[in-house]
Amino acid sequence: MNEGKFADRVKYLAPSPIRKMMAIAKELVAEGKTVYELNIGQPDIQCIPEFARAINKKASTGQINYAPYIGEKYLRETFARYLNHYFDRRRVSHLVVDTENVLVTVGASHALSNTFLAICDPGDEILVIEPFFSPYIGFLAVSGGVLKSVPTRAEDGFALPSDEEIQKHITPKTKAILFNSPNNPSGKIFSKEEVERLARIALKNDLFIIGDEVYREMILGETEAFSLLQVEFSDEDENEKFKNSMIVVDSSSKSFSLCGVRIGFVVSKPGLLEKIALVNAHTVACVSDLLQYGVAGAYDAILSQPEFLENLRNTYRERLDATMEAIDEFLPNVVAPRPAGAFYVMIKFPEIDDANEYCHFMLEKFNLGGETVAATPAHAFYRDPELGKNEIRVALVVPPDKMRKSIRIMAEALKAYKIFKGNQAKPALW
Amino acid sequence: MNEGKFADRVKYLAPSPIRKMMAIAKELVAEGKTVYELNIGQPDIQCIPEFARAINKKASTGQINYAPYIGEKYLRETFARYLNHYFDRRRVSHLVVDTENVLVTVGASHALSNTFLAICDPGDEILVIEPFFSPYIGFLAVSGGVLKSVPTRAEDGFALPSDEEIQKHITPKTKAILFNSPNNPSGKIFSKEEVERLARIALKNDLFIIGDEVYREMILGETEAFSLLQVEFSDEDENEKFKNSMIVVDSSSKSFSLCGVRIGFVVSKPGLLEKIALVNAHTVACVSDLLQYGVAGAYDAILSQPEFLENLRNTYRERLDATMEAIDEFLPNVVAPRPAGAFYVMIKFPEIDDANEYCHFMLEKFNLGGETVAATPAHAFYRDPELGKNEIRVALVVPPDKMRKSIRIMAEALKAYKIFKGNQAKPALW
Numbered sequence: 091m092n093e094g095k096f097a098d099r100v101k102y103l104a105p106s107p108i109r110k111m112m113a114i115a116k117e118l119v120a121e122g123k124t125v126y127e128l129n130i131g132q133p134d135i136q137c138i139p140e141f142a143r144a145i146n147k148k149a150s151t152g153q154i155n156y157a158p159y160i161g162e163k164y165l166r167e168t169f170a171r172y173l174n175h176y177f178d179r180r181r182v183s184h185l186v187v188d189t190e191n192v193l194v195t196v197g198a199s200h201a202l203s204n205t206f207l208a209i210c211d212p213g214d215e216i217l218v219i220e221p222f223f224s225p226y227i228g229f230l231a232v233s234g235g236v237l238k239s240v241p242t243r244a245e246d247g248f249a250l251p252s253d254e255e256i257q258k259h260i261t262p263k264t265k266a267i268l269f270n271s272p273n274n275p276s277g278k279i280f281s282k283e284e285v286e287r288l289a290r291i292a293l294k295n296d297l298f299i300i301g302d303e304v305y306r307e308m309i310l311g312e313t314e315a316f317s318l319l320q321v322e323f324s325d326e327d328e329n330e331k332f333k334n335s336m337i338v339v340d341s342s343s344k345s346f347s348l349c350g351v352r353i354g355f356v357v358s359k360p361g362l363l364e365k366i367a368l369v370n371a372h373t374v375a376c377v378s379d380l381l382q383y384g385v386a387g388a389y390d391a392i393l394s395q396p397e398f399l400e401n402l403r404n405t406y407r408e409r410l411d412a413t414m415e416a417i418d419e420f421l422p423n424v425v426a427p428r429p430a431g432a433f434y435v436m437i438k439f440p441e442i443d444d445a446n447e448y449c450h451f452m453l454e455k456f457n458l459g460g461e462t463v464a465a466t467p468a469h470a471f472y473r474d475p476e477l478g479k480n481e482i483r484v485a486l487v488v489p490p491d492k493m494r495k496s497i498r499i500m501a502e503a504l505k506a507y508k509i510f511k512g513n514q515a516k517p518a519l520w
Numbered sequence: 521m522n523e524g525k526f527a528d529r530v531k532y533l534a535p536s537p538i539r540k541m542m543a544i545a546k547e548l549v550a551e552g553k554t555v556y557e558l559n560i561g562q563p564d565i566q567c568i569p570e571f572a573r574a575i576n577k578k579a580s581t582g583q584i585n586y587a588p589y590i591g592e593k594y595l596r597e598t599f600a601r602y603l604n605h606y607f608d609r610r611r612v613s614h615l616v617v618d619t620e621n622v623l624v625t626v627g628a629s630h631a632l633s634n635t636f637l638a639i640c641d642p643g644d645e646i647l648v649i650e651p652f653f654s655p656y657i658g659f660l661a662v663s664g665g666v667l668k669s670v671p672t673r674a675e676d677g678f679a680l681p682s683d684e685e686i687q688k689h690i691t692p693k694t695k696a697i698l699f700n701s702p703n704n705p706s707g708k709i710f711s712k713e714e715v716e717r718l719a720r721i722a723l724k725n726d727l728f729i730i731g732d733e734v735y736r737e738m739i740l741g742e743t744e745a746f747s748l749l750q751v752e753f754s755d756e757d758e759n760e761k762f763k764n765s766m767i768v769v770d771s772s773s774k775s776f777s778l779c780g781v782r783i784g785f786v787v788s789k790p791g792l793l794e795k796i797a798l799v800n801a802h803t804v805a806c807v808s809d810l811l812q813y814g815v816a817g818a819y820d821a822i823l824s825q826p827e828f829l830e831n832l833r834n835t836y837r838e839r840l841d842a843t844m845e846a847i848d849e850f851l852p853n854v855v856a857p858r859p860a861g862a863f864y865v866m867i868k869f870p871e872i873d874d875a876n877e878y879c880h881f882m883l884e885k886f887n888l889g890g891e892t893v894a895a896t897p898a899h900a901f902y903r904d905p906e907l908g909k910n911e912i913r914v915a916l917v918v919p920p921d922k923m924r925k926s927i928r929i930m931a932e933a934l935k936a937y938k939i940f941k942g943n944q945a946k947p948a949l950w
Contacts (some may be wrong), residue, residue: 350809379780
């Protein structure tokens with residue numbers, strides 16, 4: 091095959107390392123191994139039953155029609171209502187979201203790739219706060235854009251650096267600042283002060299600001315995430331300019347355990363939204379009407395049963411507690427800051443050099459009574475190749491006892507891995 | 521809003537004229553007008569019930585997981601089997617399609633936009649046979665590519681011009697030849713000789729060749745469409761080169777009345793397919809597992825009930841017969857070639873200059889006993905702005921009696937339109 095026949099962008103696209111690990115884990119499961127799949131943010135919790143009820147009702151009509159490219163009005167209305175209720179229940183001031191502010195996409199991935207295609211010409215840059223969700227690099231590469239990063243460190247609680255430090259990363263090619271709060275993989279929640287600072291830097295440099303807020307409901311402590319929709323500048327002109335540059339991305343995947351349904355959202359001012367919607371129209375024509383109907387059913391249900399999401403938080407908090415306790419007990423030498431949101435724990439192993447090799451060893455060459463763990467090596471969450479090399483990310487996607495068991499397996503695998511590494515250095519006997 | 525902040529490609533994206541007409545029709549229906557919506561290829565026929573059965577089964581599990589970015593193996597297997605059976609039942613030789621040759625996408629639109637993103641850098645050209653499905657222009661614009669066209673004419677039965685004539689349209693920027701058979705909007709089926717000629721021209725110029733075969737099952741006469749998968753060169757090297765450049769696009773939308781489900785396919789050699797799959801991964805992450813399960817159920821069902829698609833053909837043939845009879849009776853002055861495939865009729869009105877104005881007049885300013893017709897002005901199906909100006913496209917998406925009624929309404933609307941145009945020329949009385 092003649093590689094020269096393909097578009098330049100294809101060179102920068104590679105299967106996500108998260109997805110690679112998933113493929114290996116699935117194969118091992120098929121072979122009979124028990125694998126705790128902590129390598130992907132795929133919740134195991136049952137979706138609210140109203141989703142299936144709505145889907146069944148719509149599918150039974152026997153005919154599913156094209157939807158408007160911006161999304162079905164009923165879902166856009168319902169999602170806008172969900173967002174407004176979210177803020178109103180917490181008694182915080184916020185931009186009121188109307189139907190016309192909502193675009194429906196094929197998951198948050200597509201919300202982001204549409205946004206990047208709408209704002210980036212080849213060579214344009216998006217500035218992301220690091221560590222970040224690694225597939226951003228490829229989503230952006232489709233438009234020809236390049237991801238640049240502002241580093242933050244576990245040792246500083248992932249605190250945002252000074253304005254001056256951030257400003258150094260902005261070039262004439264920068265089109266937007268992107269941040270994810272609560273953050274995958276770090277679990278950091280950006281403070282009000284940090285979000286406002288990012289918004290002001292974007293404003294000053296005439297950039298878009300993109301908030302990936304898919305983990306909004308996944309709060310593991312007492313503090314809610316501060317949304318871009320809560321930012322308000324006292325100067326009216328500044329506020330108007332901010333509203334014209336603000337883009338929020340959301341998804342039904344995590345809150346409802348519907349990752350494989352693929353319904354996401356972009357929230358912004360209508361003029362800006364229409365540009366992103368046109369990319370939506372010219373990549374997928376429209377989003378499945380059947381799925382939109384089902385997801386509207388799910389949001390409807392949580393609006394009348396807000397305890398669903400409260401229970402969800404408690405479920406993840408119990409898992410996190412069990413995980414942190416098990417880390418203290420079985421992995422005393424690691425560094426693992428307690429996450430404030432999302433549903434991942436980042437674990438740094440000072441005793442090893444190559445977390446990628448350790449993860450593959452654990453998954454493919456190790457078991458404890460037929461069981462092992464799939465975890466994600468964290469180097470891909472950083473742009474700097476020197477960072478994250480001895481870190482791994484585990485997702486809180488199994489019940490507390492299994493989280494505890496998984497951490498124990500990881501500890502045993504670590505001992506075995508060290509012996510394996512020692513043996514590798516010796517001459518082979520056969 | 522600062523237009524300069526957006527990517528160049530956005531300038532070339534506009535809502536499809538088909539979609540604009542749909543929005544107006546929906547509003548009028550909401551206001552109580554009866555509208556025969558012949559403006560969009562949205563079949564009214566019930567889907568095979570196994571689709572809803574499979575969907576219900578999967579949705580009821582309460583948890584829908586991420587799928588592999590290339591698509592679920594079960595659907596890729598089933599679709600490959602469907603394609604092989606299609607050819608085998610007709611006893612024609614063909615490339616045997618295996619699971620590894622199939623990529624699952626969000627409808628044929630996404631199959632095409634992924635393909636264009638995989639092969640086109642900004643400024644690259646795709647050569648399409650005209651008239652063509654107008655959204656191709658925007659799908660291609662997302663990659664920065666430009667659509668160029670080889671004209672064919674209704675008067676010549678849309679026959680392909682000579683090799684020399686086609687060759688004139690090929691430039692150093694050309695990346696692929698694209699054709700749609702059966703064709704939307706013309707209903708033309710490209711002959712074996714024509715498909716082989718296009719394949720040979722692609723081969724000679726080192727181009728990809730893309731066959732949009734979404735109307736494969738929609739055959740209105742006796743002749744099946746000749747697929748790219750049936751092309752075979754006697755020279756082994758040529759044949760190998762052809763297989764490395766051949767891309768077939770398909771969809772479940774039309775055959776199963778599942779336009780709003782959004783499941784499409786790319787069929788090609790694995791190396792080439794992987795490049796397109798990487799774009800799939802970096803635009804939507806993966807395709808909904810729930811929908812893949814449902815659509816696999818639909819394909820499974822027609823494999824054991826091939827009469828489903830035979831009945832479908834008969835349904836459309838009856839509608840076409842009623843339509844052609846009504847055109848003869850009510851619209852004696854138009855030119856309307858009988859289509860060989862797909863489910864549209866193109867009608868040329870020698871008496872009018874502006875079919876777009878006539879279509880809008882009929883929809884918005886005319887009714888016959890509270891009823892009217894939404895039809896698509898055909899100018900958008902041509903690149904040349906002079907072509908198609910007095911043509912419209914109607915879709916065979918209502919039963920025979922309603923197709924007949926629609927043609928009668930179109931004839932009455934034509935009379936009223938001519939009076940309206942005459943009155944427009946007179947001075948206004950108030």
